[in-house]
Amino acid sequence: MKLGRRHFLAGVAGAAIMGSAGRLQAQTSVSLSVPWMGWPEEQVRPLMASFEASTPGVKIAEERLPIAELFRTLEVRLSARSATPDVYLVDGPLTASYAARGHLLDLGNLVGGERDRYVASTLVQGTFKDKLFALPLGTSSQLLFYNKKLFAEAGLPEPSADPEKRMTWEGLLDIAKKLTKPETSQFGFAFENSNPYQLLPLPQSRGVKVIGDDGLTATGYVDGDGMVDVMTWYKDLFHTHKVSPIGTFQTGVTQEMFGSGKLAMVLGGTWNLGGFAKFKDLDFGVVAHPFFKGGKPVTPTGSWHVGINPRTAHMEQAQAFVKWMSTRDAMNLWFDLRQYPPSIKQIWDERASTTFVDPVWKIVQYELANTATPRPITPGYREYEEFLRTAMQDIQTGGDVKALLTKAATSIDREMRKYR
Amino acid sequence: MLSSRLTPFLFLAPALIGLVVFRLAPIGIAVAGSMTGTSLMGDLSFVGLENFAYLFTDAEFWSSLQVTLLFNLIINPLQLAVAFALALLVFQQGRAIWFYRLLLVLPMAVSTGLSAVLFGLFLDGNLGPFNGFLEWIGIGAQAFHRNQDQALGTLIGIATWKGAGYWMLFLLAGLYSIPSSVQEAALIDGATPWQRFRLVTLPLMRKPMAFVLVADTAINFLFFAPVYILTSGGPSGSTSVLMYQAYLSAFTFSDLGRSLAISTILLMIILIIVALELRLLRSPEDHAA
Known part of the structure; x- marks a missing residue:
């Protein structure tokens, strides 16, 4: 069959209409760009899926990157001062570096009133000049x-x-x-x-x-x-x-x-x-x-935190995601996925007679209470x-x-x- | 209608645009960027030659420059010599010669990053198999990239393992392009194999050799991945080439201006050295011209 010019133009127009329809649909659902550690997919996706299920209309487009790659990618994108990433994984001791350069949103309004829920030492590394910039997802020992x-x-x-x-x-x-x-x-x-x-x-x-x-x-x-x-x-x-x-x-x-x-x-x-x-x-x-x-x-001690890019185009959704990360359910799921010592006291209490009966966790608990010293x-x-x-x-x-x-x-x- | 004077440029445009977009613009951006500084909050400012002045007073820069020059002084002639020797070896006629050529070209198919990772595992002092072999034959375990005196040599070895087969291809093509009549004439005149090599093959190989040397030099001055993957510039700075310093400046120290200044200096060095190489390898006919 010979493809005539008219057919061709009709095809182009059709494709354009379909494309714009796709865009319209995309606008009703926001996708957040979230660079993350390159942990196995089955340790990352369930967390994101759980948030997506709880918050209709927001999708998490996480990128799983090896540690050195993650730091480099963040450095390049944040230095460009663009709207993405929306939310990103912050290594505890880098909080001050990002905050001093204006790459982190002050989370004071978001979780400021909930400090008591956290193991105190885990908040230290997310704090710069007395302001909380990055929410701890756990700690380490x-x-x-x-x-x-x-x-x-x-x-x-x-x-x-x-x-x-x-x-x-x-x-x-x-x-x-x-x-x-x-x-x-x-x-x-x-x-x-x-x-x-x-x-x-x-x-x-x-x-x-x-x-x-x-x-x-x-x-x-x-x-x-x-x-x-x-x-x-x-x-x-x-x-x-x-x-x-x-x-x-x-x-x-x-x-x-x-x-x-x-x-x-x-x-x-x-x-x-x-x-x-x-x-x-x-x-x-x-x-x-x-x-x-x-x-x-x-x-x-110290571990991974999560923070918001102040230049994000989806501020409301980004805040919802981080707020959700501070919930008991999110942190409980996170512990099931990767066994970092929890940053939320409630998880320690709930699992005191199950998971944390193991003598290993007794030692970890002792260290976090008595000897843990942040970088x-x-x-x-x-x-x-x-x-x-x-x-x-x-x-x-x-x-x-x-x-x-x-x-x-x-x-x-x-x-x-x-x-x- | 376009005037006929503009027509050639119209046809040249795709190539010219490509040249500007992919070659000249990046160089322009790098040189201009090398004269800027960025504040912590991301404000860009013109700082003139400050980045260069800083580098020239920085001991780390000078030691890195030294490492880069030493690395290139060894690796470029070495790769040319090895590639040429390999090309001569597989230039023979013979059964299954294709098999040997294939073996030599095979490392090309392994990416530079991957080959660094593979050698890292192979040479690892604790888990790698190579040290077990060295101990067995009585040489004893070596630290390779973990030893200040062996690290640069190890990287040169890895790069040559990967690169020699590639450059051999160009030289092999060069050998094939020497007319057999010239070789036959020399043979009839009673030239010994050594004389044929020195007086016929070598002079006629100047052009492919010049190409290989120049292209190889440009690549090796930008040598980066194995340093990043295997040594992080160490031990004690012994493999800290300028490309690695440029990387650190941009992505660890958030100082893009300094990084671009290092890139600009590298560009200048490559230009000067390539010009010298081309001059050295000019054939006598060109001198007469």
């Missing part, structure tokens, strides 16, 4: 996991699960030496990764300040004597005592090593409880985070973390501790100038 079989092989008694009788780092090192067997590439101990989140409790346990009071000064803190001492201790784990495997920068590596019996102890987050479940032969115990003799127990609150956390992480990794691979920390401090101060 770190535990010491140990392989029961390897302990038995080495003739070592299992450590106490009582947080009051937690190990000292000095004691842990002695045990780690006994659990290290170079001939079979078995290591005694590792931090699950080498991020500041993981390692800052080391200096903090000795009472060392990790940033100046203004939140903008690194020189004298990041490269102070206390920090140099502690990071030298850290370096010795790898290079003098050789109880820790070099190159353990990422959780995936340590999880695999612990799961396959090449690592006797690992300090890691509650997410490892699920992560270790795939190793059928692994029999592990869990005890509290160690501390330095003479110092105080300190555990890392530094500074608009420059992204820069602070970047340089400190690099230095910590370079120290692990054998670099000069003092020189690396001095370089990191200088670089952090250089990048912090713009926030002064």
Whole structure:
């Protein structure tokens, strides 16, 4: 059949009409652009679907992105100061960074009157200059996991699960030496990764300040004597005592090593409880985070928050979504999907005689109430973390501790100038 | 009616527009952007040469420049030499020669990012299989990209694994374009294989070699993905190339002006080095002209 011009034009017109009809329909239902962490779809979609079911006419177009990609995507889109994303996932310590640059809506009117519903420490990282900018979706804590079989092989008694009788780092090192067997590439101990989140409790346990009071000064803190001492201790784990495997920068590596019996102890987050479940032969115990003799127990904390782009074109719907996220039902579902320690007290209470009977959760509860210490609150956390992480990794691979920390401090101060 | 003088431009327009949109405009934007600064609240301002002045007093920039130059000083001649050697090897006639060519070209099909991830797993000090092999043959485990002295070399190795087969294709095409009559004439004159290579093959390969060197240089100065994926510029800055610094400036330090200043400096360096390379590889006939 020959396609005549008239037919062609009719087709184009028809398509245009149908297209505009589709647009009309779309206008009755708002779709929110929501960058999210790249967790498995079955841990993300049910949460969004539950909101969509509760709020007709609003759809959530979540984008699941790997962590580094998420930060980069947010940086690019927020810097462009456009109307999207509407709502986005905020890493706790980045709240100040986004808020200082006008990328977060003050949530004071939305949930301001409900502060009492939250575990107090979880609100801290969503707060900048006394205003709540990002709603906590949960928090986090770190535990010491140990392989029961390897302990038995080495003739070592299992450590106490009582947080009051937690190990000292000095004691842990002695045990780690006994659990290290170079001939079979078995290591005694590792931090699950080498991020500041993981390692800052080391200096903090000795009472060392990790940033100046203004939140903008690194020189004298990041490269102070206390920090140099502690990071030298850290370096010795790898290079003098050789109880820790070099190159353990990422959780995936340590999880695999612990799961396959090449690592006797690992300090890691509650997410490892699920992560270790795939190793059928692994029999592990869990005890509290160690501390330095003479110092105080300190555990890392903080987690994901959710915030609103103040430039969103769908303010009403975006607020409805975040408000819904603060409800008991949403947070209860969220805990079922991903087991972050809840930020809402009600969830802790409701599950007290079920989920949280597990001794592991008893430890987590103790830490959150007594030892949890948030990361530094500074608009420059992204820069602070970047340089400190690099230095910590370079120290692990054998670099000069003092020189690396001095370089990191200088670089952090250089990048912090713009926030002064 | 359009005048006949405008007609050629009409036909050239699609190409010219493409050239402006995809080549000149981005360069213009980068150079102009390198002279701007952005405030915390997103206000753009003209700062002149401030970004450049800052970079020139920044120790990190100079060390990164040094790493970038060292990386290129090694990788470009190396890739050219390896690609040429491979091209000569598979230029032979023989049974199943296609199979060997296929093997050499295969890494091209793996994306740069993926090849970095694969090598990361392969060379990993704790879980990777390669160190087990090295221990077995008695060399002992190596840290590779986790060692300050080996990291840059490891990245060069990965890039060459992926790139050599690709550049080999161009050189192989060049070898085929040498008229067999020239080779035969040399053979009849009693030239040894070495003489035929040095006095016939090599001079006639100048043009394809120049192309490969220039294109390879431009690509390697923009080398980024394996640094981002494997080393994050470390250990201790030993792989922190300028492209990585540009990335950090834009996406971690929210300083687009500085990032564009680094890009502009890179562009200048590439222009200068490519000009030098073209001059070096000019054939004698061109000199006479």
